[in-house]
Amino acid sequence: MSQDRLHVLLIPALQAAFQQLFDHVATPEAFTFQATRPEFEGDVTINVFPFLKISGKGPEPTAQAIGVHLQANVEVVERFNVVKGFLNLKIADGYWIDFLQNTGDQDLLQLPSTGKEVMVEYASPNTNKPLHLGHMRNIFLGHSVSRILEATGNKVVRVQVINDRGIHICKSMLAWQKYGKDETPESNGLKGDKLVGKYYVEFDKAMKQEVQDLIASGTPKEEAEKQAPILLEAQEMLRKWEGNDPDVRALWERMNGWVYAGFNATYERMGVAFDRVYHESETYVLGKNDVLEGLKKGVFYEKDGAVWVDNTKEGLDEKVLLRSDGTSVYMTQDIGTAIKRFEEFPGLSRLIYTVGNEQDYHFKVLFLILKKLGFPWANELHHLSYGMVDLPTGKMKSREGTVVDADDLMEEVVQAARTSGEQLSKLDEFSEEEKAQLFEMIGMAAVKYYLLKVDAKKRMLFDPAASIDLQGHTGPFIQYTYARIKSLLRRTEDLVKNASSQVPSTVLSEELEVIKLLHHFPAVLSGSAMALDPSSLANHTYELVKAYNGFYQSVPVLKEEDPIKRDFRIGLSRAVALATKKAMWCLGIEVPERM
């Protein structure tokens, strides 16, 4: 169902035209519309080339015939012209004026409820290292998609899975035991996740040293990498953890507690939250029974004591689901966790996993397995797959220390916003606290918008200089436009009371351009939701405020003497502010009242 009200108006008329002119029954999908190119007169263009077989005429006569019919039968079609096979329709100014008038102060970007409940998983960090730039793309994406789904009428459950178990956390624990000297976040003021991450690095260093020593004493490299004493010790610790050793468990809880405190601080600054947090220490036991059940049903098979699934018919491979010793693999717990989620949330109709595209194959296999197990919801699973974030220096590699830390980056962008803001010296009446709030908003808008404006599916380059830019196609640019409108609206409070109930009879081209972008916004939002793609929404928001800036520059609002025109422009400005604020909300970005 199209969200574009003009298309909704035109399609039945076109169907009637085809019936009458060509004796042909056309489906609504047969018609596509495009915006008329600026060099021709008109607002909407229909390309008639696809209809030549139906009409049995050449392009011009076909377009001409349809145009005549539409003009006669659709009130808002004022005029039309034909250029080659293109039928350009001029929509009456009254249509656009009515649209704006009727929209008034309602939320253009809140679509009717679907009655559906959707789960969105994002973030999903490991507890051995702090969040970095890659997580930021993941988190902002997942958060924005959640908001977009809410704006399109869904109930959303936000979840994350924290990978809190396994060899990686044992490495941090062991290194802390050995070298930590009881260092805690409280004792040294280091954020908990940073502290634990520090010992993960310590472990790595110690192990490298041991491996080198072993190689020096004649052990082959491969052997050395498996036999480093500290690694064996970490593996022993993992076994103790699995055996519920009280000391190991206590240390594990303590250190994970530090990490969670650290993560929560980071999430808070990011402005994101979760309704339900899963821990792998709980979910890693799931799935085993489901796999055995599938084995019984003949969906899976046994070979060499292990349980396998054969996906070769579907163009994929065979895959182990239970090892010959009966233990689980990663896939096993993902099967179990998905099942558990639909049990826990019986109203759930969709489940969206925000995970990097290096796991495309994993999710293909997972979804296929769940389909084979016969779960009715298996067709409503989506992998929201996103590309890696590269640095100008190349790929981010934790081993080479080229990872961009999330906390550091947020601090940098906020500082950059402060530097530029103070240079402009227009915030003199702001208190220190208000300034701090504003710079926080601007800095965060810069990074978030920078990461969200690019199509999530694609790998992207993170240019630190560009990410703190406040000009051009950026979040702060949009914020600035919003703040400027708000400033304008603040001066109209007394005017609003006795605002004219009359409307102008015509619109200026600058006004029209803005109105059309507003008009199209719900369709963009709905497309964004369908494709789980915030970038299209981000780009449209930019186009809207850019057009508004053009209008603002050349058309007086408060200085307009004709009260009818003035009030109309105030209404237009208010509508743009409203839509911008909501669109930015969908992106997880706040907008300031002044800046």
Added chain:
RNA sequence: GGUCCCGUAGCUCAGCUGGAUAGAGCACCUGCCUUCUAAGCUGGCGGUCGUUGGUUCGAAUCCAACCGGGAUCACCA
């Protein structure tokens, strides 16, 4: 090697359910603050849409091959 993704202006990206002369931002050059916030607005420069074929009235968009880049294919997570 099998499978999947990506190649558009100097740089970063839109456009991709086929449609008119391929668009933005940054950078560079240029003009606009006694008028509603110049974090803004004008104008200019800049393109064999990776290459070659094919389908079509029409291809950046669809198909194939090739070139270049990346990911993935463990009884790892």
